[in-house]
Amino acid sequence: xxxxxxxxxxxxxxxxxxxxxxxxxxxxxxxxxxxxxxxxxxxxxxxxxxxxxxxxxxxxxxxxxxxxxxxxxxxxxxxxxxxxxxxxxxxxxxxxxxxxxxxxxxxxxxxxxxxxxxxxxxxxxxxxxxxxxxxxxxxxxxxxxxxxxxxxxxxxxxxxxxxxxxxxxxxxxxxxxxxxxxxxxxxxxxxxxxxxxxxxxxxxxxxxxxxxxxxxxxxxxxxxxxxxxxxxxxxxxxxxxxxxxxxxxxxxxxxxxxxxxxxxxxxxxxxxxxxxxxxxxxxxxxxxxxxxxxxxxxxxxxxxxxxxxxxxxxxxxxxxxxxxxxxxxxxxxxxxxxxxxxxxxxxxxxxxxxxxxxxxxxxxxxxxxxxxxxxxxxxxxxxxxxxxxxxxxxxxxxxxxxxxxxxxxxxxxxxxxxxxxxxxxxxxxxxxxxxxxxxxxxxxxxxxxxxxxxxxxxxxxxx
Ligand SMILES: Cc1ncc(COP(=O)(O)O)c(C=O)c1O
Numbered sequence: 001x002x003x004x005x006x007x008x009x010x011x012x013x014x015x016x017x018x019x020x021x022x023x024x025x026x027x028x029x030x031x032x033x034x035x036x037x038x039x040x041x042x043x044x045x046x047x048x049x050x051x052x053x054x055x056x057x058x059x060x061x062x063x064x065x066x067x068x069x070x071x072x073x074x075x076x077x078x079x080x081x082x083x084x085x086x087x088x089x090x091x092x093x094x095x096x097x098x099x100x101x102x103x104x105x106x107x108x109x110x111x112x113x114x115x116x117x118x119x120x121x122x123x124x125x126x127x128x129x130x131x132x133x134x135x136x137x138x139x140x141x142x143x144x145x146x147x148x149x150x151x152x153x154x155x156x157x158x159x160x161x162x163x164x165x166x167x168x169x170x171x172x173x174x175x176x177x178x179x180x181x182x183x184x185x186x187x188x189x190x191x192x193x194x195x196x197x198x199x200x201x202x203x204x205x206x207x208x209x210x211x212x213x214x215x216x217x218x219x220x221x222x223x224x225x226x227x228x229x230x231x232x233x234x235x236x237x238x239x240x241x242x243x244x245x246x247x248x249x250x251x252x253x254x255x256x257x258x259x260x261x262x263x264x265x266x267x268x269x270x271x272x273x274x275x276x277x278x279x280x281x282x283x284x285x286x287x288x289x290x291x292x293x294x295x296x297x298x299x300x301x302x303x304x305x306x307x308x309x310x311x312x313x314x315x316x317x318x319x320x321x322x323x324x325x326x327x328x329x330x331x332x333x334x335x336x337x338x339x340x341x342x343x344x345x346x347x348x349x350x351x352x353x354x355x356x357x358x359x360x361x362x363x364x365x366x367x368x369x370x371x372x373x374x375x376x377x378x379x380x381x382x383x384x385x386x387x388x389x390x391x392x393x394x395x396x397x398x399x400x401x402x403x404x405x406x407x408x409x410x411x412x413x414x415x416x417x418x419x420x421x422x423x424x425x426x427x428x429x430x431x432x433x434x435x436x437x438x439x440x441x442x443x444x445x446x447x448x449x450x451x452x453x454x455x456x457x458x459x460x461x462x463x
Pocket of ligand 1: 219221252275
């Protein structure tokens with residue numbers, strides 16, 4: 001293994017020391033600050049790094065961004081802790097339930113209440129029984145939409161797996177929204193080629209009386225566009241409601257949780273949904289999803305998950321999973337912070353190598369996804385294989401692109417994760433279609449990406 005002898009570690013230690021000094025400077029006298037400096041100088045003494053020079057340089061440059069990410073983590077963690085306190089979360093909530101799940105010692109209720117408070121929603125259901133983000137989103141949409149109504153996608157084409165839900169492709173007879181008489185319309189993303197976002201002019205006159213639901217996908221998904229900011233989501237929501245106050249504004253919140261200081265429901269969005277094997281599962285929740293928003297709409301989504309009449313009071317969850325749902329939510333702000341640091345690093349290093357990246361290096365993040373345009377299938381595959389080799393699980397597996405349930409294109413996944421398909425753990429993937437973009441996300445610590453990127457650069461050089 002190569003050991004690079006240069007200055008990354010010094011930088012990291014300098015960064016830690018600086019943070020410690022700030023605390024000393026605000027709380028202590030000058031003599032104690034000097035004493036601290038002396039002891040700190042004795043303590044920090046490592047100059048070796050495993051990182052390659054390109055990564056090392058990037059880590060150096062990114063220290064101010066990393067500090068700013070940490071401050072967001074602190075704010076979001078504070079919010080989680082307050083919500084857990086208000087919900088009086090205790091170890092009895094981890095006991096879980098069996099059968100119908102009628103006797104769960106209040107765990108479900110406490111989790112839902114804490115989650116709703118964290119995201120600024122009236123109500124929430126957080127359940128292991130949602131198979132995935134797509135399932136939670138579909139439950140929310142089927143809960144809201146009725147025959148004769150229209151679904152309007154506001155920020156361009158929704159994520160690939162929603163195409164079959166909407167009825168844009170898929171097996172006839174499986175009950176897509178289209179088969180239930182719900183029409184679909186889509187507003188193009190403005191200046192898509194220039195990484196635009198919402199077409200505000202088009203949106204200003206797009207909502208019709210029959211538009212029952214406006215769908216905003218917060219994250220870019222598999223498209224080369226800007227992720228929506230919470231400010232943009234709020235602006236869109238106001239424009240939609242001004243045209244039709246009855247139109248439900250729904251946000252696909254996958255990959256957006258805890259990236260900013262607020263969630264869509266905190267700025268008035270009616271309903272949102274996401275996956276627990278992404279951001280809010282904190283890398284440890286084994287399965288599930290959530291729906292949050294106005295109480296009546298959350299109950300309608302719950303009726304799709306369960307059945308009308310059963311609602312949110314049923315559904316058993318084992319004790320082990322119940323604890324993980326709480327613990328994962330607690331860990332989530334930190335893990336999202338690490339994922340963002342990883343994505344900043346990917347952007348910095350890959351842009352330095354001449355690749356097009358989205359978002360651009362050192363740009364403030366609004367989700368945890370970092371896209372890199374590889375340009376050819378060979379480079380895309382080589383990138384994913386190098387990532388897989390540095391994963392903790394299945395490092396010996398050689399990923400290949402293949403058909404995947406819900407996707408129209410072949411997709412290659414590098415996801416040597418503890419939880420199958422978890423994209424809050426370090427992973428990357430990409431559809432095998434032009435312009436061969438790899439989407440990188442997750443990671444429990446940014447240094448994992450720092451190690452991976454060294455291997456990626458070597459693999460690309462070897463082609
Ligand atoms: C923006 C967005 N929405 C929805 C989904 C679907 O989530 P899941 O794979 O959990 O069904 C994804 C998946 O990556 C996504 O990126």
